[in-house]
Amino acid sequence: MWLMQKYLKPIIFIGLFAIPFIPFLVSSSFFFPFITTKAFVFRLLIEIIFAAWVLLVFLEPQYRPKKTPVLYAVLSFLLIIGIADLFGVSPAASFWSNFERMDGFITLLHLGALFLVLSSVFGEKDWKRWWNTTLVASLLMVFYCLLQLIGSVPIHQGGVRIDGTLGNATYLAVYMLFHIFIALYMVLQARGDKAMRWLYGILIFGQLFVLYHTATRGAILGLLGGLFIIAILNLKNREDRLVRKASILFLSLLAILVISFTAIRQTSFVQNSPVLSRFTQLNFNDVYQGRYYVWPMALEGFKEHPILGWGQENFMYIFQKYYSPEMYNLEPWFDRAHNIFLDWANAGGILGLLSYLSLYAALLYVLWKNKNFSYLEKSIIAGLVAAYAFHNFFVFDNLISYILFFSLLAYVSTGSGHIISEKPVSPVAVKRIALPAVAIVFLLPIYFWNIKPLLGNIYLIEALKSIQMGDFENTGQYFKKAYSSSALGRTEAAYHLAANSVAVLESNFPLEKKNEFYAFAKETVVREAERYPNDSRLQILAGSFLVSTGFPDEALIFLERAKILTPGKQQVYFDTGSAYFAKNDPVTGLAFFRKAYDLAPDYSEAKIIYLIGAIYAGDRTIENKLISELPPKIISNDNRIQSAYKAVGR
Numbered sequence: 001m002w003l004m005q006k007y008l009k010p011i012i013f014i015g016l017f018a019i020p021f022i023p024f025l026v027s028s029s030f031f032f033p034f035i036t037t038k039a040f041v042f043r044l045l046i047e048i049i050f051a052a053w054v055l056l057v058f059l060e061p062q063y064r065p066k067k068t069p070v071l072y073a074v075l076s077f078l079l080i081i082g083i084a085d086l087f088g089v090s091p092a093a094s095f096w097s098n099f100e101r102m103d104g105f106i107t108l109l110h111l112g113a114l115f116l117v118l119s120s121v122f123g124e125k126d127w128k129r130w131w132n133t134t135l136v137a138s139l140l141m142v143f144y145c146l147l148q149l150i151g152s153v154p155i156h157q158g159g160v161r162i163d164g165t166l167g168n169a170t171y172l173a174v175y176m177l178f179h180i181f182i183a184l185y186m187v188l189q190a191r192g193d194k195a196m197r198w199l200y201g202i203l204i205f206g207q208l209f210v211l212y213h214t215a216t217r218g219a220i221l222g223l224l225g226g227l228f229i230i231a232i233l234n235l236k237n238r239e240d241r242l243v244r245k246a247s248i249l250f251l252s253l254l255a256i257l258v259i260s261f262t263a264i265r266q267t268s269f270v271q272n273s274p275v276l277s278r279f280t281q282l283n284f285n286d287v288y289q290g291r292y293y294v295w296p297m298a299l300e301g302f303k304e305h306p307i308l309g310w311g312q313e314n315f316m317y318i319f320q321k322y323y324s325p326e327m328y329n330l331e332p333w334f335d336r337a338h339n340i341f342l343d344w345a346n347a348g349g350i351l352g353l354l355s356y357l358s359l360y361a362a363l364l365y366v367l368w369k370n371k372n373f374s375y376l377e378k379s380i381i382a383g384l385v386a387a388y389a390f391h392n393f394f395v396f397d398n399l400i401s402y403i404l405f406f407s408l409l410a411y412v413s414t415g416s417g418h419i420i421s422e423k424p425v426s427p428v429a430v431k432r433i434a435l436p437a438v439a440i441v442f443l444l445p446i447y448f449w450n451i452k453p454l455l456g457n458i459y460l461i462e463a464l465k466s467i468q469m470g471d472f473e474n475t476g477q478y479f480k481k482a483y484s485s486s487a488l489g490r491t492e493a494a495y496h497l498a499a500n501s502v503a504v505l506e507s508n509f510p511l512e513k514k515n516e517f518y519a520f521a522k523e524t525v526v527r528e529a530e531r532y533p534n535d536s537r538l539q540i541l542a543g544s545f546l547v548s549t550g551f552p553d554e555a556l557i558f559l560e561r562a563k564i565l566t567p568g569k570q571q572v573y574f575d576t577g578s579a580y581f582a583k584n585d586p587v588t589g590l591a592f593f594r595k596a597y598d599l600a601p602d603y604s605e606a607k608i609i610y611l612i613g614a615i616y617a618g619d620r621t622i623e624n625k626l627i628s629e630l631p632p633k634i635i636s637n638d639n640r641i642q643s644a645y646k647a648v649g650r
Contacts (some may be wrong), residue, residue, distance in 0.1 A: 088311015
């Protein structure tokens with residue numbers, strides 16, 4: 001028993017101190033490598049750490065959770081969202097999420113476990129080491145981003161907005177936002193150590209430089225807002241007169257900055273800057289921004305399910321119902337409201353939103369009640385919370401920002417309450433009962449939550465690689481294994497299977513193998529569409545797949561469902577029209593192409609599809625009308641239009 005106790009704490013601490021380096025994990029062996037690599041490692045680490053902690057709390061009561069408002073807020077949040085997910089539109093999607101996001105309730109459970117361990121195990125010295133460790137990690141990230149800026153390392157998103165090893169400029173921005181405030185906080189912790197203060201100051205400069213070059217407006221404005229909150233709070237700082245004067249000076253400089261930028265916002269200097277010009281484009285009434293459409297959708301979704309919402313990962317059902325045809329120039333599907341508060345209102349209703357807001361409220365309440373923090377330290381943490389909340393008003397969270405937020409919750413919660421129970425458990429009982437039970441309970445999640453989904457992820461990327469290389473020998477087997485390995489990623493496997501079937505079927509692959517591949521592809525796509533009959537995207541997928549492979553009558557069944565679910569989506573009418581043309585009914589087919597065109601007459605793709613339909617249908621009147629509306633360059637360069645003319649002998 002003593003031997004077990006000896007190794008439990010090292011396992012916990014090594015695991016916890018490895019977490020700050022998760023942002024650097026990227027493996028091209030995984031599908032969505034910037035997301036899945038980090039998520040799988042985080043989940044595996046947390047499961048090992050949490051299992052060791054459960055055994056430790058039986059043996060050493062001082063490591064048990066403390067009763068604090070933050071603990072109750074976290075547990076309430078998990079409970080309410082769990083219930084909302086269970087009774088939501090798609091509980092499976094709510095729990096598992098997908099490879100693109102790796103979110104869902106399974107992630108919340110791991111974050112809750114992280115909070116419990118951090119808030120129970122860490123003392124003051126441990127926290128100082130941990131914050132310094134994550135600052136070291138942020139320094140390494142700064143160096144990596146500098147390499148991106150000088151061109152030694154590619155920017156993964158393309159363009160000029162650096163994204164580090166997070167693969168997304170917005171994710172990098174909130175990562176730097178957190179660490180700027182953490183470094184500022186550690187400056188105060190390094191009282192009397194001038195060298196360390198200089199190091200923290202240099203680090204803050206580097207973090208600010210990187211944040212600026214992410215060109216993420218929400219994070220940069222959040223930073224200014226957070227600093228504004230710190231300054232406002234310290235106008236009443238009775239502990240340090242110098243800080244009060246510095247706050248007045250900062251507020252004055254901030255006012256000058258805002259006035260000056262407003263005055264020069266139309267100058268060439270600002271307009272030619274890829275970062276500053278983005279701040280001149282802030283306009284919530286801009287119809288070319290997704291939020292113009294998506295935020296009202298989210299409000300309508302909230303009105304429809306106001307108590308417990310739709311469940312996590314189900315925003316797509318709101319999106320398809322309230323889709324506007326004028327969104328043709330935006331991304332085809334939104335799975336988030338791009339506002340964390342609207343997202344939680346949709347995921348968990350008013351109860352879910354209030355439970356999420358209670359995390360902020362509990363943190364600030366415990367913070368200002370805790371006498372171990374100085375007034376300035378409290379104001380810096382409050383400024384960080386304000387900056388993070390402002391940033392999240394325009395985006396959604398990701399795993400790394402969640403880790404930092406739940407770590408902050410744990411830090412403020414540490415030492416502010418009493419241990420739930422100080423009664424020790426017999427070492428014999430722990431050895432005979434707790435140890436085997438923990439081993440069984442935690443080995444199952446490791447296998448079903450990590451190993452099987454991870455294998456499915458690898459099989460999917462291998463299937464896509466084989467298609468890209470034109471080596472179809474094992475493509476079907478890879479897709480079969482990807483689809484059957486785990487519920488996580490199953491729908492994504494079906495999407496890519498359907499999207500890439502034509503490449504396999506048009507190749508020189510043996511006919512017998514093609515037939516086998518097609519049979520599996522059709523069975524899989526149809527099964528997914530039948531499993532989720534209210535998912536418009538899956539109905540369109542099945543319909544489009546069946547049209548392209550010569551089964552228009554079967555396709556129309558799914559496309560009719562899609563038309564009911566999302567009547568404003570042009571793609572439904574494109575595929576439906578194509579199905580009727582495949583049935584040798586060009587009149588009906590052309591009518592559906594016209595419907596897509598009428599939904600948004602400025603949509604170039606709708607004009608092109610309508611024109612192609614008119615060519616095949618032999619309707620010269622419509623053809624000439626559309627030719628007059630399209631630029632000549634499009635008509636001469638679009639291979640589909642040329643193919644249509646060739647097919648009718650013109």
